[in-house]
Structure formats: structure tokens, C-alpha cells
Amino acid sequence: MRRGSFLTLCLWAGFAFLYLPILVLIVYSFNASRLVAVWGGWSVKWYGELFRDPQVLGAASMSLQIAAISATVAVVIGGLAGYALSRFGRFRGRTGFSTMLTAPLVMPEVITGLSLLMLFIAMEQIVGWPAGRGMTTVIIAHITFAAAYVAVVVRSRVAGLDRALEEAAMDLGARPFTVLRRITLPMLMPGLLSGWLLAFTLSLDDLVIASFVTGPGATTLPMLIFSKVRLGVSPDINALATLIVAVVASGVLLSGWIMLRTERRHARQVRAAFRREGAMDGN
Template identity: 60%
Template sequence: MTQTRSRFLTVMLTLGLAFFYIPILLLVIYSFNNSKLVPVWGGWSTRWYQELFQSEEVWEAVLLSLQIAVVNATFATLLGTLAGLAMVRFGGFRGRTLFGGMLVAPLVMPEVITGLSLLVFFISLSELIGWPSQRGFTTITIAHITFSMAFVAVTVQARLTGMGQTLEEAAADLGAKPFKVLTAITIPRLTPALISGWLLAFTLSLDDLVIASFVTGPGSTTLPILIFSRIRLGLRPDINAMATIMIIAISICVAIAAILIFRQQQAELRDQQMAFKEEG
């Protein structure tokens, strides 16, 4: 009985994993396809990679997306952290519940609505005060910050709640003024949450198609917009190549993160052993 059940589970697991990873594998293989038609195999080749690297349009889109992502992640982390601090460390200020609700609303708001409302907002603003005179980098970045800071705020809030207030009280007790407590204790303790919040905001921005399509303007094509517009005219092998490069880049990042986490665990284990020896 146990035997059959475990076999059943193994099969289901295999199928599940296959469902996730075979498409990605196919995409990678077809990026090395020599044929111009994606579904037709024409032998191995790296010509689409060469074409990709020579395309100025692609490079511009990559650069724009990265710029937006970095600026967005930085501002979102800053604002999200402030919002998280206000929620957890400022006690029951007036309007706290409303603030908390408004803070997480972007998490559940359909992207289409967010994008549309921001577009309307930018247009009316430009008519009223003449800014933004045209849509592009600035408007996309602002739009991204508005929704990704909610993710950072939630991450920071969870970490702040989890780490408690004792260390901050201890610092205040030792004479540290509130700002000093923030810089010497709270921020260093928050660092893991800040890093993951930043990365989350970075990824969200890099990934966003819907909101960016609403608030972008002529000449500002982000990478997802570019991919989507090219795919509309049919599958293209150079897009496969670009996707493959992105997969490799992400894999490298994940591997580095895994190594760092592993090293940290090793260090913690060493500390524990050292402490245990002292108990002796």
C-alpha cells in the first residue's frame, strides 16, 4: 500500500516538475535553432544571439528597464521602510488602520486599474501644471514605485514585528537618541528585509508589462513591452535567445544567494559550537 502510494506521489511530482520545466527547456533549445521559423528545427546555431547583441533596439530596452528597476527599487525600499516603521513602531496614531489598509491596497488592486488610473492622473496633471510634459522613464518609475513600495512595506513590517523592540529599548536605555537607535540598531537589524525588499521591487519592475504599457510614451520601450510587441507578430527565435540569457542571469543570481545563505548558516553553526564549548 505504502509502496503504491509513494510511487503515485513520485509520478505526480515528476509530472508537476515536467509541466513547469519542459517549456523552459524547450525555449532554451529553440534559442539555438538555426531556422527562422520557431517550430521548425534547422540545426544548432548561435546566430540569434549574435543578432540580438547587434540590435540597438533591444539594448535600449534592456538599459531602460534596468534603469527603471534600480531607481524604482531604491525609492520603493526607502518609502516602504518608512511606511513599515510607521505601522509597527509609532503605536496607535490617528488613522493607523486606514493607513495600513491603503498601504496594502496596491497588492490586491488589479494592475489594469492601477495602470489606467495612473494614466488618467498623469494626463490631468500635465494639463494642469504642465508636468509631466511627456510620458516615459519618469512616469513608469513613479507608477512602479507606487505599487512596489507596498511589497517592501509588508516585508519590513513582518521583520520589524518579528524582531521585537527589546534591542531598540536597550539602545535607548544606554542613551541613544531615537535617530541613533534607527541607524545603529534598527537599520542593521533590518538589512536582510531591506535587501529582499529591494530585490523584490527590482524584480516586480523588471517584470511589469501592464502598468508600464499604460503610462509609457513614445520612444520609451521597456523590455517586457518590446518582447510583447514582437511576439504579437508571431514567435521569434531572437526573443527565445533573449529569454535564455535572462534565465541564465537569474540562475546565477539564485546560485549566489544560495551560496551566501549556506555560508551564513555555516558561520552560525560555528558560533553555536563555540558557545557550546564555553558552556563546558
């Protein structure tokens, strides 16, 4: 089919477009030369440089802490919001609620960052908290926009769940809290998990908002990368990028492999069950 092959061509051209820059970064991370245009032979010296740089290590650990904390809180807030949107039907203020959850997804970061900074300054003047800016304010900012993303993930997951399961548990005498703990949360777990991962990545990735709301002593990894990149070519950034890609890719491959294995096992069990049934019908 001509149309089919045209589409396939588009698809693979698109993938080439998406992955070419990443591949180039990986290759150049092993370039001994400092210059992009010159291939100076294979080397891993930029990796060594990366690990010896206390600034990079400090910023990385700061970013990881911020990401872990904000992702966890964002899952709670975004999870509640997603659940409410999907299951509470109509309630007073629903439109405003839904808009407040959609807007952070697309709000230009410069606006979000600036407005949060203005809030923090005003709050400090009025209630005396947060005193100064730093890790705490960055975490609050990240929770806010990450919660909106978590809400999207959880909302679609909840919409795909059979309401009758919760009702059945209720019917069998489970109290609301028990239903939440034994039925709803376990069923939502995959959605919450991917929401957490998404929030974690978003937090790790954010430069603009953090630049506005951070204070002295709290430099995140993207801020450090940005300052290095702005000064010109820095091969250790290539090494860092390669490490990030490696971690993400192995994470994805691992989860994909686990998913594939469970899926195959399920398919096998289903087939076996059908065979048994068929054998019984035959008798």
C-alpha cells in the first residue's frame, strides 16, 4: 500500500528527528577534543571531569532531593484532584477547579515563576514565611505545576476503572476508608506511579521557574547546566546528558520487559483456561 509506506516513512523520519540530537550528544561525550567540529579520538575523560566537579555533584543532589519531595507531594495533591474531577460528577466550582488544573500545564514558565516569586515576597512581608528563598520555595513551585500533570494521569486512569468494583466492596461491607485502602489505591497504583515519575522528571527538568523562586545556596542542576551552556561548548554536559539518557533508557527497557513478561504470562494463562473450558464442552 502506497499510503501505508508514506506514513511509515513519516514516522521513521520523525523518530530520526527526535533522536538525532540525542545520538550526537552521546557520540560527542566520548570525544577527546573540546571542540565540536574536531574529532579528537575516543575518550571518557569528560565523565571523569563530571564526577570530580563538586558543583555538579552538589547541584545534582539538590535537584534529586527537590524532585523526590515535590513528586511525592504532587502525587497526593494531583491524585486527589484527578480523582475528584473524574468521579465527583458536578460540584460547585467544578469549572474553576478544572481550569486551575489545566492552566499550569501550559502556562509559560516565566509567568508562573515570576508570579510565585511575587507571592513568596509578599508572604514574607505579611506572615514572615517563607523566610528567604531556597529549596523550600523551589519545592512548593514544583509541587504546584507537577500536581497538574499528575491530575491528568490519574484522571484518565480513574475514568478507566470500573466503578462497580468499589461499589461491590462497599456492598460486601467495607467502610469507605477500607475501600480506599484495599480497592481504589491498589487499582490506581500504576497511574500514581507513572504520575510520580512524570512529576519527578518535570522537577528535574525545570530551569525557568526554579531560577525565579530559588535563593542563594540552592542551585539546581538545570541552573548549573544553563550557566555552563551559555558560556559556550562544554563537553562534560554531553557526558551528563549521556548518563541521563542511559538511566532513562534502562528504566524504560526494564519496565517494558516486566510488562511484556506479565502480559505473556497472562496470555498463556488465558489460553490454558480456554483450553480447559473447551475440553469440558467437548465432553
